[in-house]
Structure formats: C-alpha cells, structure tokens
Amino acid sequence: MSIFFNELLESVKLMDEVVKGQRVLSLEHNIDAIQGNEIRKATDLGVGTVNATNQPKELVFSE
Helix, strand or coil: CCHHHHHHHHHHHHHHHHHCCCCCCCCCCCCCHHHHHHHHHHHCCCHHHHHHHHCCCCCCCCC
C-alpha cells in the first residue's frame, strides 16, 4: 500500500482510541501575548485574524 494510505490508516486507528477513551489528544496550542505580537508582526495579520487561525479546534463527537 502507499505511504499516504498507511499514514491515514494509522491516524484513523489513533482517533478511534481517542473516541474510545483509550488515548488522550496530544495536540495543544499555547501562545502568550508576546508570541502573539511577534506572529502579527511577522505575518502582517490583525489581532482577530491571528486569534481565529491559532485557536485549537474543538472536537465534537456524536454518538
């Protein structure tokens, strides 16, 4: 099988473990005020744009 398919399959297996409560999500974004200012300066984006693009996405599971 292709590398892409193997990576996708592994991702699905990990997410299945999260849904079943066997694993905790490990992705977390923490940006303090100084880092936020540096990002806005480097990207020439406004406060609302940077905040909207750097917020972690909430996962919602329906049963």
